[in-house]
Amino acid sequence: MNPSSTAPVFVSSEAARAVFAWPDAIAALQSAYAQPLPHQATPPRSVAAVGKTWLRTLPAVPxxxxxxxxxxxxxxxxxxxxxxxxxxxxxxxxxxxxxxFVDGALVTGFRTAATSAAALDRLAPAGPARLGVLGSGLEASMHVRAIASVRPLTEVVVYSPTPERRDAFAEAVTRDLGIPARGVSSGKEAVEGAPLVLAAARSRAEEPILYADWIAPGATIVSIGSTVPSQREIDVSVIERSDLIVCDMLEEVLEETGDMLAARAAGLSFRDKSHSLVDLMSGALGDRLAQAGTRMFKSVGGGLQDIVVAELILDKALAAGLATPLPIQFDTKYL
Structure with a gap:
């Protein structure tokens, strides 16, 4: 970044795509979360709404x-x-x-998948593994690419309700990443026996799409699809089965996501086995991580992820000449 420049720039999604690299984003997020974070540095998201009009804000000071x-x-x-x-x-x-100003549409997908991969890199045993995927949308696609940058994947097995979409997803994985991939006709078939499991698609009826009896002992699960109270993705049995749950925004995950609210309503106790991403990245989990069998990362997304990845993209776009100078100047009020 050029500190002498006083005019802001704009980075488009096209420019962000051109300069983005998974290993750089994952390393930056691991570094950001390895440091103690004051509560005020990453406040909860805020939502203003009137009727069906809403505005959401995610601030952060790394x-x-x-x-x-x-x-x-x-x-x-x-x-x-x-x-x-x-x-x-x-x-x-x-x-x-x-x-x-960075167009956040593509960055949101980048930062979500990069954060999941950063967590999985610390949660999952090293070495080659098969990845079972529930979902065939943009988030699932980005997650496979992010996870492939931290683990050698022997196979990707995907389920989504539409055969054409899951088959196209599998073809793209093989074409782009050189990883054997195939679509299957049920969620159970996709994840059964897989050491790595990605849940990246809610059902339209907000019913769980992942159950504990499908999951292999010692598997590592990434769940990203339940971010507000009305949304469901994983069954309460998955929460009960997990020995260790790591959350990017601990209180938001535990108190404001449909999956965790359903688990609480079912009488499950999970607070003691739930920890922050800072605990994971800083090494504070210690023996709890080493002794955990089934491990899960559950994400709602946070402003810190947006800022860390957007700064990385901004710096690279400036260096590549892909940031657009804006013909504007803000008045500065000195304090």
Missing amino acids: VSGRCYGAKIMGAAMDVSKPAVEYVIVLFDRHTSRIAG
Whole structure:
């Protein structure tokens, strides 16, 4: 980043895609979460809403790095063509000026998958493994690529309800990554016996799509599809089966996701085995990690992930000449 520049820049999704690299993002996130994070550094997301119009904000001030800022997204769902746009606003810590605006649509997928891979890299045993995937959308696609950058995958087995989509997903994995992949006709068939399991698709009826009796002993599970109270992805039996649960936003995962609320309603106790991503990355889990059989990472996404990955993309886009200078200047109020 050029500290002498006072005009902000814009980084498009096209530019972000051109400069993004999974290993760099994963390493940056592991470093960011390895440091103690004051509670004020990563406050909970906030949502303003009137009727079907909503605005969500995810702010963060990383402990290190040059940038801090927030991701902002909004949608008016009562219009003829509902849509959502995302923008990540980055401030320069050294000058207090706005350094740039990054289109957050693609970055959101990048940071979610990179965070999952960063956690899986510390949770799962080293070495080759088969990956069972539930879901064939963008998030699932990005997650397979992120996970493949931290583990040698022997095979990817995917289930989603539409045969054409899961077959196309498997073909793309083999074409892009050179990993044998195939689509199957049930979720159980996709994950049964797999050491690595990815749940990246909720059912339309908000019914669980993953059950404990499908999961191999000692498997590592990544679950990203239940982020608010109304959403379901994994059955309560998966939570009961997990010996260790790592959460990116601990309180939000435990108190505000449909899966964990359902587990609490079923009388399950999981607080004592649930830990933060900082605990995992800093090594604070110690023997608890070593002794855990089935391990799960559960994610709702957080502003810290957005800022860390967006700063990385901004720096690379500037170096590559792919950031668009904006013909604007903000007034600066000195304190």
